[in-house]
Amino acid sequence: MSVLGIDLGGTKIAAALFSAxxxxxxxxxVALHGKKxxxxxxxxxxxxxxxxxxxxxxxxxxxxxxxxxxxRISSGTVWAPNIPGWDDYPLLKELQDVCGSxxxxxxxxxxxxxxxxxxxxxxxxxxxxIYLSVGTGIGAGILINDTxxxxxHDIAGCIGWMALDGHFKDKxxxxxxxxxxxxxxxxAKVCRELLQETTEYDGILSDKALDDITAADVFSAYDQxxxxxxxxxxxxxxxxxxxxxxLISLFNPEKIIMGGGVFGPAARCIPxxxxxxxxxxQPISVTQVSIEHSRLGxxxxxxxxxxxxxxxxxxxxx
Amino acid sequence: MSVLGIDLGGTKIAAALFSAxxxxxxxxxVALHGKKxxxxxxxxxxxxxxxxxxxxxxxxxxxxxxxxxxxRISSGTVWAPNIPGWDDYPLLKELQDVCGSxxxxxxxxxxxxxxxxxxxxxxxxxxxxIYLSVGTGIGAGILINDTxxxxxHDIAGCIGWMALDGHFKDKxxxxxxxxxxxxxxxxAKVCRELLQETTEYDGILSDKALDDITAADVFSAYDQxxxxxxxxxxxxxxxxxxxxxxLISLFNPEKIIMGGGVFGPAARCIPxxxxxxxxxxQPISVTQVSIEHSRLGxxxxxxxxxxxxxxxxxxxxx
Numbered sequence: 001m002s003v004l005g006i007d008l009g010g011t012k013i014a015a016a017l018f019s020a021x022x023x024x025x026x027x028x029x030v031a032l033h034g035k036k037x038x039x040x041x042x043x044x045x046x047x048x049x050x051x052x053x054x055x056x057x058x059x060x061x062x063x064x065x066x067x068x069x070x071x072r073i074s075s076g077t078v079w080a081p082n083i084p085g086w087d088d089y090p091l092l093k094e095l096q097d098v099c100g101s102x103x104x105x106x107x108x109x110x111x112x113x114x115x116x117x118x119x120x121x122x123x124x125x126x127x128x129x130i131y132l133s134v135g136t137g138i139g140a141g142i143l144i145n146d147t148x149x150x151x152x153h154d155i156a157g158c159i160g161w162m163a164l165d166g167h168f169k170d171k172x173x174x175x176x177x178x179x180x181x182x183x184x185x186x187x188a189k190v191c192r193e194l195l196q197e198t199t200e201y202d203g204i205l206s207d208k209a210l211d212d213i214t215a216a217d218v219f220s221a222y223d224q225x226x227x228x229x230x231x232x233x234x235x236x237x238x239x240x241x242x243x244x245x246x247l248i249s250l251f252n253p254e255k256i257i258m259g260g261g262v263f264g265p266a267a268r269c270i271p272x273x274x275x276x277x278x279x280x281x282q283p284i285s286v287t288q289v290s291i292e293h294s295r296l297g298x299x300x301x302x303x304x305x306x307x308x309x310x311x312x313x314x315x316x317x318x
Numbered sequence: 319m320s321v322l323g324i325d326l327g328g329t330k331i332a333a334a335l336f337s338a339x340x341x342x343x344x345x346x347x348v349a350l351h352g353k354k355x356x357x358x359x360x361x362x363x364x365x366x367x368x369x370x371x372x373x374x375x376x377x378x379x380x381x382x383x384x385x386x387x388x389x390r391i392s393s394g395t396v397w398a399p400n401i402p403g404w405d406d407y408p409l410l411k412e413l414q415d416v417c418g419s420x421x422x423x424x425x426x427x428x429x430x431x432x433x434x435x436x437x438x439x440x441x442x443x444x445x446x447x448i449y450l451s452v453g454t455g456i457g458a459g460i461l462i463n464d465t466x467x468x469x470x471h472d473i474a475g476c477i478g479w480m481a482l483d484g485h486f487k488d489k490x491x492x493x494x495x496x497x498x499x500x501x502x503x504x505x506a507k508v509c510r511e512l513l514q515e516t517t518e519y520d521g522i523l524s525d526k527a528l529d530d531i532t533a534a535d536v537f538s539a540y541d542q543x544x545x546x547x548x549x550x551x552x553x554x555x556x557x558x559x560x561x562x563x564x565l566i567s568l569f570n571p572e573k574i575i576m577g578g579g580v581f582g583p584a585a586r587c588i589p590x591x592x593x594x595x596x597x598x599x600q601p602i603s604v605t606q607v608s609i610e611h612s613r614l615g616x617x618x619x620x621x622x623x624x625x626x627x628x629x630x631x632x633x634x635x636x
Binding site: 006032072126128140142144145147149150151153154155156157158159160161163164165166167168172176177189234238242244245246249250251252253254276279281283284285 | 374407445446458460462463465467468469470471472473474475476478479480482483484485486490494495555560562563564567568569570571572596597598600601602603606628
């Protein structure tokens with residue numbers, strides 16, 4: 001017996017086979033190459049069919065899918081803002097058509113990340129923990145008393161929209177204040193803004209065309225002591241610290257796990273982020289929480305998806 | 319059959335008798351007059367004994383108590399920062415000593431406010447709703463899927479500590495950023511700061527000694543078109559709007575109820591607060607929430623306490 005965990009991201013699909021004991025047996029990825037709408041659905045079902053074929057012996061008994069957006073549980077459709085045409089995509093139906101009687105469970109990436117870390121990663125043993133995912137965008141998977149916070153309409157955890165900056169600016173309209181300043185996209189954007197405002201700069205970031213600068217470039221320049229990069233990352237540390245402080249004051253969690261593509265390189269900033277959070281947060285709560293780096297890294301999604309699958313067929317001992 | 323709801327505040331104790339159907343039958347209050355420690359405990363038990371005596375006929379079958387701080391459920395002790403000597407006060411034991419076999423349930427004011435509004439007030443029928451209490455301090459009672467959010471150590475909902483202002487200031491240390499700017503105490507404090515900074519002011523607030531200015535004075539001056547008062551309240555509206563936006567983006571609730579002593583006079587600002595929240599919050603979530611004024615007003619605490627009591631003895635149809 002085995003289960004399949006699928007992690008559909010904005011640029012690739014990863015699929016991993018897990019044993020009944022929860023060990024990852026094999027994994028593979030397929031790039032989206034800018035595909036849209038039903039082409040992406042087709043890639044997912046192809047990958048699932050391939051695993052069903054090649055794993056006929058071990059017998060896949062359930063499938064979990066992690067999607068980059070909202071899983072509408074009642075309708076089985078998915079809203080994924082970064083996949084064109086996925087406003088209300090009938091993913092569950094398409095998968096059920098190829099999976100027959102094998103149960104399929106779909107959930108948001110936020111939910112899968114914290115479920116994965118809670119099952120096999122940094123949040124093991126916690127009942128109240130939060131995964132702060134900082135990648136292209138920002139989201140939070142929030143576990144309260146062993147249950148995912150979903151909200152009245154399945155869109156809780158949209159922490160990228162957190163108001164942190166005192167006065168509203170129009171540039172926050174498309175993505176929210178926190179995401180504007182401290183996501184992967186945000187790091188690149190804020191850096192470009194600073195470079196445009198700075199006339200006397202001739203540091204390493206000036207070697208690149210402004211539009212080509214990425215968050216990775218900013219971290220690389222930061223490591224080399226670049227002043228602009230330092231300013232950008234210091235600002236991020238401030239916003240990450242404030243956001244974490246707000247999670248601590250509101251949720252009084254046991255752990256906050258920092259993950260996503262930016263953590264990654266930003267993992268080195270966790271001590272400074274903690275120091276910033278210390279200043280703002282409820283002073284008792286802040287002593288009761290541990291702020292840690294994701295242990296599953298880029299695999300948090302497939303682990304969470306596999307957990308959904310396993311849980312759909314049997315009770316799981318965490 | 320009846321139940322007793324007790325609301326222990328920072329300045330008075332209110333007690334109300336409720337019928338089994340949940341109707342308030344009678345109510346009375348006792349001022350604390352600056353009493354401390356076990357004197358306050360004595361006032362609570364005296365009031366309970368009096369109700370037990372005078373209601374012998376109707377038969378009080380359970381007692382609920384709303385406390386201004388943290389109810390440590392496992393130990394039955396209470397931390398109430400505004401009652402000197404109540405760091406770990408054994409309220410449950412003291413009450414059990416006078417109540418005998420009658421069950422006693424203690425919970426925080428935040429929890430009681432949202433439970434009361436959910437039972438008989440503005441949040442009736444909701445499974446996911448938040449009570450934002452703005453009085454001397456600020457707190458939030460958060461109902462998720464019909465269950466109070468407690469956190470890992472019973473101190474969730476400490477929204478007064480919410481970081482909203484971009485850069486930390488030392489003045490936030492004792493109470494938190496949001497509470498500093500937008501609580502009842504905060505309104506008075508910010509107004510005093512502005513008056514001290516403004517040399518040319520001779521408006522109505524200059525009739526009062528600086529230290530005597532209260533939030534009520536600021537609202538009264540605001541109603542009379544005073545410029546400083548307008549500035550203070552406008553700043554509060556901005557912070558209230560940001561905080562509500564953050565609750566919307568994180569919790570995706572059905573309703574947010576504005577209550578506490580400041581709402582009261584600030585109820586008139588709710589349309590402006592909504593407009594501010596609209597700018598910051600997750601754009602889908604913000605269309606799914608209703609922001610409303612408390613319907614129970616100063617009685618939210620006794621209603622919530624009575625609900626705790628009733629629920630301890632029978633299932634309640636909400």
